[in-house]
Amino acid sequence: MNVKLIDLPKLEDPRGNLSFIEEENHIPFKIKRTYWIYDVPGGEMRGSHAFKESKEFIIALSGSFDLVLNDGEKEMKYSLNRSYYGLYVPNLLWRSMDNFSTNSLALIVSSIPYDEGDYIRDFDKFKMIKNEAKK
Numbered sequence: 001m002n003v004k005l006i007d008l009p010k011l012e013d014p015r016g017n018l019s020f021i022e023e024e025n026h027i028p029f030k031i032k033r034t035y036w037i038y039d040v041p042g043g044e045m046r047g048s049h050a051f052k053e054s055k056e057f058i059i060a061l062s063g064s065f066d067l068v069l070n071d072g073e074k075e076m077k078y079s080l081n082r083s084y085y086g087l088y089v090p091n092l093l094w095r096s097m098d099n100f101s102t103n104s105l106a107l108i109v110s111s112i113p114y115d116e117g118d119y120i121r122d123f124d125k126f127k128m129i130k131n132e133a134k135k
Contacts, residue, residue: 004088005078005085005086005088006088007085008085017084019084027086028055029057031111032111033109033114034108035110036107037105045098046096046098047095048095049119049121051118052092052117054091055091055111056108056110056111057087057089057109058089058108060081060082060083061083061105061107062083062103063101063102064101065104066097066098067087068097069089069094070094092126092133
């Protein structure tokens with residue numbers, strides 16, 4: 001799947017800790033977009049799509065949530081719950097986020113600007129595109 005859990009620098013200080021991300025250093029792409037997901041009602045799911053081109057790095061800045069990834073054949077679940085590591089998610093993986101804790105905050109950085117045409121929102125279409133990419 002080429003998914004990678006990446007530890008970020010963690011500068012510990014009695015006044016409060018600090019972590020940061022540097023493009024092309026901690027994550028393998030230039031940051032073109034940043035967005036965040038918050039105030040997710042209990043039991044709700046986010047995502048349920050794949051990207052043709054976009055690569056993402058996802059961090060639980062606060063609280064926790066699960067990220068479920070599917071490559072068209074197998075599924076993997078990652079629980080994110082610390083602000084000093086995140087998950088690198090390459091393109092052409094179906095992703096869903098669920099099990100959000102109260103007051104959780106997901107930060108996502110992306111390799112491309114927003115482009116609705118990059119989204120694959122139908123799982124069967126995703127599997128078809130994924131199979132074509134294997135050829």
